[in-house]
Amino acid sequence: MKPLIAILALAVLALGPVSLQAAGPAVPLDRVNVDVTNQASLQRGAQLFFNYCVGCHSAQYMRYSRVGDDLGLTENQLIQSMIFTTDEEGELVAPGSLITNAMTAAYGEEAFGIATPDLTLVARVRGQDWLYSFLRSFYLDESRPLGVNNAVFENVGMPHPLWELQGWQEKHVDREGNVRLQVVEAGMLSGPEYDRAIRDLVTFLSYLAEPMQAERQRIGMYVMLFLLVFLGFAYLLKKEYWKDVH
Structure with missing residues (x-):
């Protein structure tokens, strides 16, 4: 029995890298250096997360109050800037509540074809560089149901949540197969400003994954x-x- 278990374990290890390679990105990942001790960056990232992400994605392993304490926010600031979810009676949830939303798994599957994942641990699962590259790599694609695709995660089942900030991009592939994304409709932020905003958001997601x-x-x-x-x-x-x- 033990030799059989050892053989199966070796087989799993041998297949592991193949699976990871098959799921790899179509473009090289950009490096991002985040500093989770930078409270100003965390506050800006939290603002982006609660304004653009929490409507579809939860962070159900973290509490609002913990985020507020770590980011140096008062209870009033926390309620005004981060708590938008209501309870069954229509009242805002308490600061001690877990960060959830009203989107059910069934509704997520109906709207996007897949239940929206929780983002508490996404920075540890995907990695900071992957998140930074992913959030900057949406492009227009009329063949997709939602009209957009992603160069890092092809055929992703989600819209571009930050299109107002980044604008719209088109994908171009040269003869060597190199992918280039070009902004064809400007957003509210310039390229460097958007990159900094995404760095702040990834910083906050990295904090969520390991407070x-x-x-x-x-x-x-x-x-x-x-x-x-x-x-x-x-x-x-x-x-x-x-x-x-x-």
Whole structure:
């Protein structure tokens, strides 16, 4: 039985990279360097998320109050800028509620052909570079039901949520197969401004996926400092124990 399990495990590992490669992007991913300790960037990213994303996507493993505390918002600021979901009685949900929305899985499948995914952990599942490239790679495609496609995720079942900011792009492929996206109808933001906005949004999504990462990094620095100091004392102790031997 154990050899059979080992063989099956090796087979899964062997097939894993093939599956990942098949699901890879059609264009190279752009690098993005996010800083989850930048509170201003997190606040701008949160504003984009709650204005453009939360209508279809939830973040059901995070609470509004936690986001407000980490982003340095008062309760009034939190309610006014982030809480738009209502309960069964039509009242805004409490700040301590999980970040959900009114879109059901059945409605998502009817509207987009697939239930809209939760975005709490999307930065860990997809990666920051993938999200940054994906949100900048929508283009017009009349063959798609919603009129748009994505160069990073072909045949994606969602509209371009940020078209008002970016505008509309067209896809061009040269003889070598290189993909180039060109803005044909300008949006509210210039190219660099839109790139910065997407960086802020990816920063917030990265924070959602691991709210403790900034604190973990801070604690990690103290741990490394402690280990270095302990290493010095351990070396001196070793010399003391072995001085008669040498």
